[in-house]
Amino acid sequence: MSVVDNDYWKRWTARFLAVLAAGPSDQLTWASERQVRTAAVADDVEFILHLAEGMAERGTLEPEVxxxxxxxxxxxxxxxxxxxxxxxxxxxxxxLTWSEVRTLARRILVARLGEWCLPLPRRVPPQHVYD
Structure with missing residues (x-):
């Protein structure tokens, strides 16, 4: 993975962690507006963990993260x-376990970025490719 790729995935991870770290009312609004499925959030956590393990092996991610x-x-x-x-x-x-997830996500963001309260990601409409 190149430095550019590594930076991209760190930013992607931070955006996802911002969603997990957001206050309950912000999470509810964000999740409701986007009709996010619970299983999709779990899939993203597994994906991020997989990425993080690879970055940690290469020494580009802190062990505490x-x-x-x-x-x-x-x-x-x-x-x-x-x-x-x-x-x-x-x-x-x-x-109630979501509160514990929220606390952990905040701790990770503070350790990496110095703050946890970040803008929640906007929805990006799918790109249509026309022949």
């Missing part, structure tokens, strides 16, 4: 979010 991401993944496993079809907005209000 990797540990925090592993803890978030563990919470997702305990909540069995893959076994819960449905909207993330509904899951946010149903399980």
């Amino acid at each position: 990797l540990q925090g991401l592993r803890e978030i993944d563990r919470f997702f496993g305990e909540m069995d979010v893959h076994g819960r079809p449905g909207r993330w907005a509904d899951a946010l209000t149903a399980d």
Whole structure:
């Protein structure tokens, strides 16, 4: 992975962590507007953890960040979010473990960026390719 790729994935990870770190009302609004599925959030956590493990092996990600991401993944496993079809907005209000995930995401962002309160990502419409 090149330095450019590494920087891209660090930024992508920070945007996703910003969603996990956001306050409950901001998360509910964001998730409801985008109709995010709980399983999709879990898939993103697994993807980010996979990326983070590779970056840590190359020495481009701090071990404490990797540990925090592993803890978030563990919470997702305990909540069995893959076994819960449905909207993330509904899951946010149903399980108190989201508060612990939020705290971990904030801790990671503060360690990496000095702050946790970041703008939530905007939805990017799909690109249409016409022949």
